Amino acid sequence: SSVLTQPPSVSVAPGKTARITCGGNNIGSKSVHWYQQKPGQAPVLVIYYDSDRPSGIPERFSGSNSGNTATLTISRVEAGDEADYYCQVWDSTSDHYVFGTGTKVTVL
Amino acid sequence: QVQLVESGGGVVQPGRSLRLSCAASGFTFSSYGMHWVRQAPGKGLEWVAVISFDGSNLSYADSVKGRFTISRDNSKNTLYLQMNSLRAEDTAVYYCAKYFEDDISGPFDSWGQGTLVTVSS
Numbered sequence: 001s002s003v004l005t006q007p008p009s010v011s012v013a014p015g016k017t018a019r020i021t022c023g024g025n026n027i028g029s030k031s032v033h034w035y036q037q038k039p040g041q042a043p044v045l046v047i048y049y050d051s052d053r054p055s056g057i058p059e060r061f062s063g064s065n066s067g068n069t070a071t072l073t074i075s076r077v078e079a080g081d082e083a084d085y086y087c088q089v090w091d092s093t094s095d096h097y098v099f100g101t102g103t104k105v106t107v108l
Numbered sequence: 109q110v111q112l113v114e115s116g117g118g119v120v121q122p123g124r125s126l127r128l129s130c131a132a133s134g135f136t137f138s139s140y141g142m143h144w145v146r147q148a149p150g151k152g153l154e155w156v157a158v159i160s161f162d163g164s165n166l167s168y169a170d171s172v173k174g175r176f177t178i179s180r181d182n183s184k185n186t187l188y189l190q191m192n193s194l195r196a197e198d199t200a201v202y203y204c205a206k207y208f209e210d211d212i213s214g215p216f217d218s219w220g221q222g223t224l225v226t227v228s229s
Contacts, residue, residue, distance in 0.1 A: 033215035035153070042203055042222055043153065048215040086153050090213040095167050097143070097155035 002030075002091045004100035011106045012077045020103045022070040022087030030089040032070040034063060038083045046085075047072060074105070082107045110134040110218040112204050117223030120194055130187040130204030130220055138162075138182035141207035143216055144189045146200035156202070157189065161210075172198075194227045201225075 005023040012018040022032060032050050035043035045054050047063035050070065060075045074081055087100035116128040130142070144156040157168045157178040166178055177190040187204050201222040208214035 031213045035216075037153075042219040043216075044219070045215050045217050048208065048217070054217070084152075088153075088215070092213070096169060097158065099145075099153040099155060102152040 002027075002089060002098045004087055004089065004098055006085075006087060006100040006103045008101070009104045009106065011108055013108045014077055014079060016077055018074040018077050018081070018105055020072040020074075020085050020105065022072070022100045023068055024070075024089065025068060027068055027070050027089065028066045032063070032065045033088045034072045035086045035088065036083045037086065043086065077107055079107050081105060110206060112206065112218060112220035114202060114204055114220045114223035117202065117225045119226045119228060121229050122195060122227055124194055125190070125192045126194060126225060128189040128191065128202055128223060128225070132185045132187065132206070135206070137185040141212075142180065142187045143205045143207070144178060144187075145203045145205055145216065145219075147203070147222075148197075148200045154200075159187070161207075191225070194225075196227050199225060199227050
């Protein structure tokens with residue numbers, strides 16, 4: 001199965017931009033989805049199919065995917081963005097779904 | 109709106125069985141595939157199993173294959189996870205999640221609040 005590697009943590013000041021990477025072999029050929037999970041809560045989909053945003057998700061959240069890296073970008077970071085973020089793909093070779101290792105975003 | 113409510117979690121001894129349920133509402137349950145995803149305490153998300161809209165296609169993570177069985181009853185709008193031969197490492201919050209449209213590579217677009225399973229003697 002695919003292995004998706006994320007940085008364990010990212011720290012960012014309010015109003016600045018946070019970038020969370022998701023590394024995987026030729027991930028650019030797959031559809032990548034991103035989830036936000038706050039403590040004690042279920043995950044919430046924030047970006048799907050690399051760069052689409054579900055209704056209700058602020059435009060500050062955006063995504064990109066190319067080569068061996070997918071990126072979730074949070075612009076104008078707010079205190080409420082503090083959470084764990086996970087990338088996810090479907091691995092057609094194994095017919096399994098794979099989550100990234102997760103990144104904790106801390107707002108300074 | 110979509111609502112998914114898990115139940116059936118609890119404390120169980122190693123080697124025993126447990127069945128989780130996920131009651132769905134707010135959408136046409138029989139038209140969507142469904143997943144189970146788990147999260148061990150303090151750890152990341154781990155996909156467990158998926159079932160197609162009609163129950164004809166199933167897939168499992170290697171860590172649970174042969175021990176867990178995913179099923180559904182579309183007449184009751186309910187998803188199940190039968191867990192046998194439980195191990196300490198199965199301790200986790202178990203979430204059910206809904207397919208996005210009819211795309212196997214699509215996201216998990218709605219999640220329940222989860223039910224905690226603790227495997228301990």
